[in-house]
Structure formats: structure tokens, C-alpha cells
Amino acid sequence: MAVKDLQARQGNVTLTLQITEKGDVREFEKFGKAGKVCNAKAKDESGSITLTLWNEDIDAVNVGDTIKIENGWVGEWQGELQLSTGKFGKLEVVSSGSSSSEPSAPAEQATPSATDENVEEELIGEDPVDLEEVNPDKQE
Numbered sequence: 001m002a003v004k005d006l007q008a009r010q011g012n013v014t015l016t017l018q019i020t021e022k023g024d025v026r027e028f029e030k031f032g033k034a035g036k037v038c039n040a041k042a043k044d045e046s047g048s049i050t051l052t053l054w055n056e057d058i059d060a061v062n063v064g065d066t067i068k069i070e071n072g073w074v075g076e077w078q079g080e081l082q083l084s085t086g087k088f089g090k091l092e093v094v095s096s097g098s099s100s101s102e103p104s105a106p107a108e109q110a111t112p113s114a115t116d117e118n119v120e121e122e123l124i125g126e127d128p129v130d131l132e133e134v135n136p137d138k139q140e
Contacts, residue, residue, distance in 0.1 A: 001013060001014055001015045002015065002044055002045070002046040002047075003015070003017070003042075003043065003044050003046050003047040003048065003049050004046035004047045005046075006049065006074045006081055006083065007074060007081075008074055008075065008076035008081060009074065009075070009076070010073070010074040011071075011072075011073050011074075011086070012071055012072075013069060013071070013072035013073065013074055013083065013089075014068070014069065014070045014071065014072070015044065015068070015069055015072070016044065016066060016067070016068045016069075016094060017042035017043060017044050017049075017051070017066070017067055017068075017069065018042065018043055018044070018064070018065070018066050018067075018097070019040055019041070019042050019051070019061055019062065019063050019064060019065045019066075019067060019097070020040075020041045020042065020043055020048065020063065021040060021041040021063060022038065022040040022041075022053075022061070022062065022063050023038055023039045023040065024038065025037070025038045025058055026038065035054065035055055036054070036055050036058055037052065037053070037054055037055075037058075038052075038053045038058045039051070039052055039053070039082075040052075040053055040061065042067070042083070049081055049082070049083050050080060050081070050082045050083070051069075051082070051083050051084065052075075052082055052083070052084040053084075053091075054084065054085065057085065057091045060091070060093055061091070061093060062096070062097065063097060064096070064097015065093050065094075065095065065096055065097045066093070066094045066095045066097070067091055067092065067093055067094060068091070068092045068094050069083065069085060069089060069090070069091055070089060070090045070091075070092070071085075071086070071088055071089040071090060072084065072085055072086060072089045073085070073086030073087075073089060
């Protein structure tokens with residue numbers, strides 16, 4: 001499977017990607033459980049996609065790494081496809097890239113922030129996310 005073949009609301013996605021950018025990490029609390037979310041950009045030979053990283057995957061993945069997503073999920077936000085491991089997927093670092101000490105690009109400049117809707121999708125089977133709880137700094 002290749003990035004160019006991905007479609008919104010597609011599941012069971014397996015592909016290998018290279019991480020090209022990694023945004024800022026956001027922390028949230030849902031039902032007394034703390035979590036972290038971060039957007040990254042990933043590419044293959046056919047194109048690039050926003051990759052939403054959750055919790056321990058954030059620390060495992062660095063710019064330049066080659067990763068393999070198994071049983072991933074493709075969502076869509078404002079017309080842009082976003083790939084994540086979803087509730088049942090798996091992310092594996094296949095090879096480490098250059099261990100550059102350069103800071104990651106801020107999420108506001110390089111990639112859109114993981115949306116409140118994405119956070120809600122990741123917590124499937126639970127009550128809807130309290131948007132103020134997930135992003136208390138959000139201004140309407």
C-alpha cells in the first residue's frame with residue numbers, strides 16, 4: 001500500500017513511511033487518564049501524509065526514522081488525510097534515521113495540530129471528549 005492510495009475512513013492500513021517532521025506534543029486528560037498526542041509528517045515514494053502519534057509512540061519516533069504502520073486508520077480533517085494507529089493498530093520503528101539535535105518544527109507551522117475530533121476518534125467506545133479538557137487554551 002502507498003500514501004497515494006489512502007482514502008478517508010479507511011482501516012486496516014499497512015505501509016512503511018519515513019518521518020520528515022515532528023510537531024509539538026500536547027498533553028490531555030480524559031476520565032482521569034493522562035495522554036499525549038503529536039502530529040508528524042511522514043512520506044513514502046508516492047507522497048506524504050500527516051501522522052498522528054499517541055502516547056509512547058511519540059517518544060519512539062524521531063525525524064529521519066523509517067516506520068511501519070500495521071492495521072492503521074485514515075481519518076480526515078479539513079480535507080487533509082491523517083494516518084494513525086487507531087485503537088487496534090501497531091507502529092514499529094524499522095530503522096533509526098539521523099540523530100539530529102535540531103528541534104522539531106512547531107505544530108502550528110509544520111503540521112496542523114491533532115484535532116479535538118481526532119482525540120475523540122482515538123477514544124472510541126468512551127464518552128465524547130470534553131473539548132475544554134483536551135485543549136483548555138483553545139479560543140472559540
